[in-house]
Amino acid sequence: MHNQIKTILEKEQQRQDTTVELIASENYASQAVMDLCGSIFTNKYAEGYPGKRYYNGCDYMDEIEQLAIDNVCELYGCQFANVQPHSGVNANTAVYQALMEPGQVLMGMDLASGGHLSHGAKPTLSGKVYNAVTYGVDENGYLDYEMIRALAKVSQPKVIVAGASAYPRQINWAAFRDIADGIGAYLVVDMAHYSGLIAGRVYDSPLPYADVVTSTTHKTLRGPRGGMILWNNPDYTKKFNSSIFPGTQGGPLMNIIAAKAQCYLEANTDEFRDYSAQVIKNAQAMARQLDLYGIEVLTGGTDSHIILIDLRDSKYSGRQAADLLEENGITVNKNGVPNDPRNFVETSGIRIGTAAETTKGAKEYWFRELAQKIANLLRG
Numbered sequence: 001m002h003n004q005i006k007t008i009l010e011k012e013q014q015r016q017d018t019t020v021e022l023i024a025s026e027n028y029a030s031q032a033v034m035d036l037c038g039s040i041f042t043n044k045y046a047e048g049y050p051g052k053r054y055y056n057g058c059d060y061m062d063e064i065e066q067l068a069i070d071n072v073c074e075l076y077g078c079q080f081a082n083v084q085p086h087s088g089v090n091a092n093t094a095v096y097q098a099l100m101e102p103g104q105v106l107m108g109m110d111l112a113s114g115g116h117l118s119h120g121a122k123p124t125l126s127g128k129v130y131n132a133v134t135y136g137v138d139e140n141g142y143l144d145y146e147m148i149r150a151l152a153k154v155s156q157p158k159v160i161v162a163g164a165s166a167y168p169r170q171i172n173w174a175a176f177r178d179i180a181d182g183i184g185a186y187l188v189v190d191m192a193h194y195s196g197l198i199a200g201r202v203y204d205s206p207l208p209y210a211d212v213v214t215s216t217t218h219k220t221l222r223g224p225r226g227g228m229i230l231w232n233n234p235d236y237t238k239k240f241n242s243s244i245f246p247g248t249q250g251g252p253l254m255n256i257i258a259a260k261a262q263c264y265l266e267a268n269t270d271e272f273r274d275y276s277a278q279v280i281k282n283a284q285a286m287a288r289q290l291d292l293y294g295i296e297v298l299t300g301g302t303d304s305h306i307i308l309i310d311l312r313d314s315k316y317s318g319r320q321a322a323d324l325l326e327e328n329g330i331t332v333n334k335n336g337v338p339n340d341p342r343n344f345v346e347t348s349g350i351r352i353g354t355a356a357e358t359t360k361g362a363k364e365y366w367f368r369e370l371a372q373k374i375a376n377l378l379r380g
Contacts, residue, residue, distance in 0.1 A: 068264065076213075116165040152180075162189045165193060220279065290374065296313065
């Protein structure tokens with residue numbers, strides 16, 4: 001390894017070892033997952049799918065990809081999976097392409113209310129190729145399903161996207177299914193933030209309700225950086241597979257697919273289910289403690305790993321608060337809040353997640369003490 005690169009790597013290792021990690025989309029992968037990311041699988045091109053490759057020498061690529069598919073289907077109780085997406089956004093893009101024509105209506109959660117860029121935000125491909133309309137949350141920060149139903153009836157989307165990047169509560173997948181059925185729309189669920197909690201059986205699964213589910217493989221799932229698509233209807237198989245390859249991607253990253261196979265096995269254990277339960281216990285303990293110290297927690301708590309702090313009445317913007325916490329050894333990210341008076345550069349909130357520090361072994365009492373430190377800094 002070149003000395004300059006080694007130096008940067010060592011500095012990042014030190015940062016990770018000495019910083020409290022509360023970014024909700026981050027976690028610590030196992031050594032086995034990281035070893036596979038850097039394995040000899042990275043040397044092999046394997047365009048196509050198991051048994052149908054464009055290159056020779058893919059016998060073992062077929063084995064590892066099929067193992068990943070089998071593992072993830074067993075983990076989530078679904079019939080079909082594509083494990084080739086390079087990211088959650090790639091998975092979403094491919095699904096939209098498979099189900100929609102350019103200009104058709106895509107309905108997703110508003111970015112300021114907790115949605116993701118790939119759910120129809122104007123600067124993104126999903127917001128430029130499709131006619132995107134967005135739903136939000138009520139004045140208390142909760143999804144208003146009747147408001148969503150009314151918007152769907154008016155806008156008549158081809159696809160409704162459920163799922164969020166910054167929504168702390170349990171999402172009612174059955175309500176979204178009913179809304180989609182009422183207008184004949186496809187229901188796509190992006191479970192990226194909740195995928196590990198769903199695998200751990202502590203957050204309701206969307207698989208019984210969605211036409212198709214997309215996700216990342218890191219975040220709460222603790223796998224490598226990547227994406228996946230899950231579904232049960234065999235009629236979708238050719239659409240989704242061809243939309244990934246050759247539709248939106250070339251050769252799959254076989255080293256990452258191998259690491260996905262490993263992380264799916266790790267997630268299908270009692271140890272991981274205990275971990276997932278602890279993630280939520282920690283988040284709920286921290287949210288209660290922040291509230292006790294006078295910090296405004298959106299929705300009053302959480303059903304997941306996510307806590308959203310509302311800073312609209314604070315002297316700090318979200319950006320300023322995140323910078324202040326980083327100066328004190330705590331990393332979070334700035335985040336918009338509903339009806340945010342500040343722009344997306346500043347924001348009026350911060351997002352906290354408990355997944356990474358729970359991986360390190362932290363329990364409720366540790367998060368309560370951390371909540372006190374954060375409250376003191378934000379009120380200082």
